[in-house]
Amino acid sequence: xxxxxxxxxxxxxxxxxxxxxxxxxxxxxxxxxxxxxxxxxxxxxxxxxxxxxxxxxxxxxxxxxxxxxxxxxxxxxxxxxxxxxxxxxxxxxxxxxxxxxxxxxxxxxxxxxxxx
Numbered sequence: 435x436x437x438x439x440x441x442x443x444x445x446x447x448x449x450x451x452x453x454x455x456x457x458x459x460x461x462x463x464x465x466x467x468x469x470x471x472x473x474x475x476x477x478x479x480x481x482x483x484x485x486x487x488x489x490x491x492x493x494x495x496x497x498x499x500x501x502x503x504x505x506x507x508x509x510x511x512x513x514x515x516x517x518x519x520x521x522x523x524x525x526x527x528x529x530x531x532x533x534x535x536x537x538x539x540x541x542x543x544x545x546x547x548x549x550x
Contacts, residue, residue: 436491439521442451443528450483452476459498473502474489477514487517487549489524496520500543 437447446469458472477499482490491497500518507513519527526536533539533550 435488436521439491440489440524443524445489445528447484448483448491448528449526450485451479453479455490457495457498457502459494459502462498468500469498470506473498474506474510476504477506477512477516480516481514485516487519487546489519489521491521493520503544515544517544517549518542519546519549 440447452475455476456472457476458469461472462469488499490499496518497518502519503514503516523536523538527533527538527550533546538546538550
């Protein structure tokens with residue numbers, strides 16, 4: 435269903451390996467290492483698919499992929515630099531709401547400038 439929601443904004447949803455796999459955030463605090471490895475695996479496949487950004491519907495996934503990229507860079511020396519948008523942000527942009535008003539320029543750890 436998220437694919438359809440993304441596409442009604444005019445954006446294109448792409449396929450990538452393990453697309454429906456959990457991001458790993460639910461096990462944060464129990465096993466941070468495994469949580470980051472799961473996110474890293476997904477990010478690798480997203481990067482290989484040449485995605486411009488990641489769109490999430492789940493706040494936990496949003497945090498895992500945005501903040502998680504910084505942790506993955508520090509821990510595994512892997513750089514992804516893939517911007518992460520929460521679906522309401524994408525919808526707001528599609529409706530013409532200014533990116534500053536949406537907070538996209540100030541609230542994201544991975545800068546979204548390259549897709550805006």
